[in-house]
Amino acid sequence: MTQTSRTPGIDPAHDYLRYDEQPLDAIFNPQSVALIGATEKAGSVGRTILWNLISSPFGGTVFPINPKRPNVLGIKAYPNIREVPDPIDLAVIVTPAPTVPDIIGECVEAGVRGAIVISAGFKETGPEGVALETQIMAQARNKMRIVGPNCLGVMNCLTGMNATFANAIARPGKVGFISQSGALCTAVLDWSFKQNVGFTAFVSIGSMLDVGWGDLIHYLGDDPRTESIVIYMETIGDARGFLSAAREIALTKPIIVIKPGRTEGAAKAAASHTGSLTGSDEVLESAFRRSGVLRVNSISDLFYMSEVLSKQPRPTGGRLTIVTNAGGPGVLATDALLMGGGELTELSQATYEELNKILPPAWSHNNPVDVLGDASPERYAQTLEIAARDANSDGLLVILTPQAMTDATRTAEALTPFAHSTGKPVLASWMGGADVEKGEQLLNQGNIPTFQYPDTATRMFNYMWRYSYNLRGLYETPVLRSDAETGGQNRTLAAQLVDAVRASGRTIMTETESKQLLALYDIPIVPTEIAASEADAIAWADKFGYPVVLKIYSETITHKTDVGGVRLNLQNADDVGYAYRAIERAVRERVGAEHFQGVTVQPMIKLEGAYELIIGSSVDPQFGPVLLFGTGGQLVEVFKDRSLALPPLNTTLARRMMEQTRISRALKGVRGRQAVDMAALEQILVNFSQLIVEQPWIKELDINPLLAMEPKDDGRPSLIALDARVVVYGAETAARDLPRLAVRPYPSQYAAWWTLKNGQKAIIRPIRPEDEPMLVKFHQTLSDRSVNMRYLSPMLLGERVAHERLARLCFIDYDREMALVARGEDPDSGERAIFGVARLQRVFGSDAGVFNLLINDRYQGQGLGTELMRRLIAVGRAEGLGRIQAEFAPNNYLMRSISQKLGFTLTETPGAAMVRAELTL
Secondary structure: OOOOOOOOEEEOOOOEEEOOOOOOHHHHOOOEEEEEOOOOOOOOHHHHHHHHHHOOOOOOEEEEEOOOOOEEOOEEOEOOHHHOOOOOOEEEEOOOHHHHHHHHHHHHHOOOOEEEEOOOOOHHHOHHHHHHHHHHHHHHOOOOEEEOOOOOEEEEOOOOEEEEOOOOOOOEEEEEEEEOOHHHHHHHHHHHHHHOOOEEEEEEOOOOOOOOHHHHHHHHHOOOOOOEEEEEOOOOOOHHHHHHHHHHHOOOOOEEEEOOOOOHHHHHHHHHHHOOOOOOHHHHHHHHHHHOOEEEOOHHHHHHHHHHHHHOOOOOOOEEEEEEOOHHHHHHHHHHHHHOOOEEOOOOHHHHHHHHHHOOOOOOOOOOEEOOOOOOHHHHHHHHHHHHHOOOOOEEEEEEOOOOOOOHHHHHHHHOOHHHHOOOOEEEEEOOHHHHHHHHHHHHHOOOOEOOOHHHHHHHHHHHHHHHHHHHHHOOOOOOOOOOOOOOOOHHHHHHHHHHHHHOOOOEOOHHHHHHHHHHOOOOEOOOEEEOOHHHHHHHHHHHOOOEEEEEOOOOOOOHHHHOOEEEEEOOHHHHHHHHHHHHHHHHHHOOHHHOOOEEEEEOOOOOOOEEEEEEEEEEOOOEEEEEEEEOOOOHHHHOOEEEEOOOOOHHHHHHHHHOOOHHHHHOOOOOOOOOOHHHHHHHHHHHHHHHHHOOOEEEEEEEEEEEOOOOOOOOOOEEEOOEEEEEOOOOOOHHHOOOOOOOOOOHHHOEEEEOOOOOEEEEEEOOHHHHHHHHHHHHOOOHHHHHHHHOOOOOHHHHOOHHHHHHHHOOOOOOEEEEEEEEEOOOOOOEEEEEEEEEEEOOOOOEEEEEEEEOHHHOOOOHHHHHHHHHHHHHHHOOOOEEEEEEOOOOHHHHHHHHHOOOEEEEEOOOOEEEEEEEO
């Protein structure tokens, strides 16, 4: 896995320049390694690692460090790292935990760029261990990267570097393996030898003091020889770093995770093992969906899926066609498919007719397609070809059982041409052990994955279509429904409302305050008025019109029904008076008179034909605020029909969130009932997520129920929040202790209006996923010269405006990248249009950023390029970058002029006929 040979160049998918700055090269591709704690003691970790390093052909120099011996295993030893005469890339540390901080400090002074801390005895032991870790990071001073502590070590299986205490180095292959458990690493290593599975890198990450999931996913994702990344995870660590890296890499390389801790007992075991908090498993599932990660349930499935995704295309849906020569295995496969959420393909009439022509009359006439026990290789191949043409099918599974008339080898030969010709995944289950082994080998060599049992194959297919579904959600262009370019206009009013509640010493909003908050984010509410007396209640009821609802008004009680605080369907003034007195009496008897401040009066909303939904938010210890959607009402805890998602949402993510629930099928219309307004419901979820993002002092928020009714023509809302409960953080919580969002929200602070030289106005703001349609038109109107200047070579229009490319330019992670667009009104069409784009990409693992700039020809010479770059520089400073840089052609005089005007240093790059611009921030 040699990564030092990368050269700068345009990445058209990401639209930025890539540079050779990879701090983790010191760990994965060192030219010199110091083993601190090397020893000759038999059976010791220090001896085992030294032997592994010197017996591996990685080509580097190994320096044992031992203050008590002149040599170790015949190799000259040094008393400390300072005495080593040559520069050291990597230090492997196996000394007792208390000695590690000082050793790290010595390594930094010696210029060592990477370390692997094998030693245990850190945060997993308690407060003293945590203190040691703090000392280690203080000594590192951001000048070196550290894997561990408490880990097995690191292997680069392609170069042969084995900096672990495992018994052997893994075989070279195409899989990058990362594990939080060293013991599991050794078990997987033994398994891989038996299964002939190979790796590019084999990493025990330990307790992730420094190098975490995000670092390794980025590094392996950038390695051209790593085709998939498989992970054994116990805790998520830096949630934002993981999600950022996974979302960036998952579209080009599968990231497959096994994460124990689904049960409460397992979660506690994981926490005690790593010394880290473990959050809700449901939240983790939603995070994986959000980032395109595939989660599996067993170690074997990790590698099955790694193989399957490397050999076969991803299905577009969950419909599977099964071809078999025996009924029983077909039934087993069907059960596994349906129980896992997949579907059997409903064969088209044309497919039936074609199959009738080539199959015996006794064939199953259904899916699974039973070609009967005497099926020849030709019959199998013809059946597969016909089934693959059926537009209803998303994938195919071929099952063979060894019967007297079966030729497993020739059948495999006949099927291998279909490995990629169908455009759909083809899986096989060759049952029969040694009798079918040669056929299995032929299929695997032909890139058709084989499985001993058909239910295993269908389980893999279910993983595949879910994986495809999640990936599509990453870059599916959402609908732009808000006219606000710089964020919610009512954000300040909402913050003032929350602040007033906190200033009063309360942590619970009243129902009226809660509904005011929702209304500020355009979430429909039922009209609600406060009545401090029986007479006031009757007056408001008369004004609303009957029937009405009375609820307790209290600054301390949130669950109103628990104290008898709700009275429904009140038909007249007498009913209202009686209800007022009954609520007051019930509250006084159950919790005390001081909790009664009156009632609220609301019109009675008829529930007939309405669906009761819940939308909520609470805080997860690892991922911060989490959103909930599902079936609401009083039995919400009983039904438990819910889905979770991480804010912020767009309309695509909101729809995906709803699709995870059972109630969503009813909302789309069932049994003759009209569908609810799904687009409006999507927008309510988007607005709700924006509320949570913009109001960090909110700890919990529930809308229950949110009524969803069939749309009517009478002007009344078909979606309306009947009740809301809001809990805010109290005075004991400082701003620095507020939970951080796992996904960085839209950075509206970088948006502001600007006027071009010609007097035309444009808003300069960060790019959004909804901008893709405008970006298509932007690229359609670029001249060939502008394209050549930007990309250093021609790029066909179809390539420039391809959804896969533009979606990735619009769906960015604002923690790693910032793209500013200048958006104004096209003077010809009057439609919104993008005038120019400036992009700043953080170089992984460094404080540098790479920028680029592209201005539409029509708006060049208007000062827009200079203004976009000026703002990009300000963004770089605000985001903590130390310098920004770019390379462009010498004849790109526009970039020369802008760079010089803004203080960049320009240098000619030797031999590359390029100009490099660099600015220290």
